[in-house]
Amino acid sequence: MITTSVAEAAQCLKQGHVLAYPTEAVWGLGCDPFNQQAFLEILRLKQRPIEKGVILLAAQIAQVEHLLESLNAEMRQKVIDSWSHRSPTERATTWLLPAGDHIPAWIKGNHAKVAVRVTNHPLCVALCNAFNGFIVSTSANPAGGNPARSLQEASQYFSTQIDYLNGDLGLSQEPSRIIDAETGEVIRA
Numbered sequence: 678m679i680t681t682s683v684a685e686a687a688q689c690l691k692q693g694h695v696l697a698y699p700t701e702a703v704w705g706l707g708c709d710p711f712n713q714q715a716f717l718e719i720l721r722l723k724q725r726p727i728e729k730g731v732i733l734l735a736a737q738i739a740q741v742e743h744l745l746e747s748l749n750a751e752m753r754q755k756v757i758d759s760w761s762h763r764s765p766t767e768r769a770t771t772w773l774l775p776a777g778d779h780i781p782a783w784i785k786g787n788h789a790k791v792a793v794r795v796t797n798h799p800l801c802v803a804l805c806n807a808f809n810g811f812i813v814s815t816s817a818n819p820a821g822g823n824p825a826r827s828l829q830e831a832s833q834y835f836s837t838q839i840d841y842l843n844g845d846l847g848l849s850q851e852p853s854r855i856i857d858a859e860t861g862e863v864i865r866a
Contacts, residue, residue: 687807701847703824730786734814736805
């Protein structure tokens with residue numbers, strides 16, 4: 678299914694489907710992070726090992742507030758500021774945060790932390806809000822391939838195996854940088 682309806686796309690996620698959708702810079706593949714079956718389908722489609730883990734994408738800080746609790750006040754504010762005060766053309770930041778037991782092991786992979794980004798991309802914001810929480814976000818491409826930058830490219834990779842939320846990419850030229858919130862280490866520059 679291809680839709681431009683955010684409500685339909687959120688319903689697909691709730692029904693355990695894999696969804697391709699445009700993000701700030703590239704197309705992503707998403708699912709309900711608590712639906713292991715849907716998550717394993719993403720890994721199968723991407724030919725990606727479970728050990729790597731994936732990013733969680735949220736519409737607002739309130740959706741991931743519980744993941745910020747163990748950070749010191751200064752770092753917590755730095756993370757919040759990076760998500761709150763960003764222009765549409767500025768590159769997004771994904772933070773590695775202490776995951777705790779409430780994040781499924783399959784999301785974290787072999788890591789004690791979880792990668793989280795609060796987006797300002799209007800379609801992603803609307804999707805997460807319609808879904809009522811964060812969703813999985815991993816680039817829409819088989820492992821080793823170039824991330825899709827259009828509906829056409831995403832559908833060339835995955836055909837009718839998944840659903841699609843059609844819309845425009847954001848204005849960022851590069852996928853998000855990834856930084857460990859506890860150590861400051863830049864994982865992806």
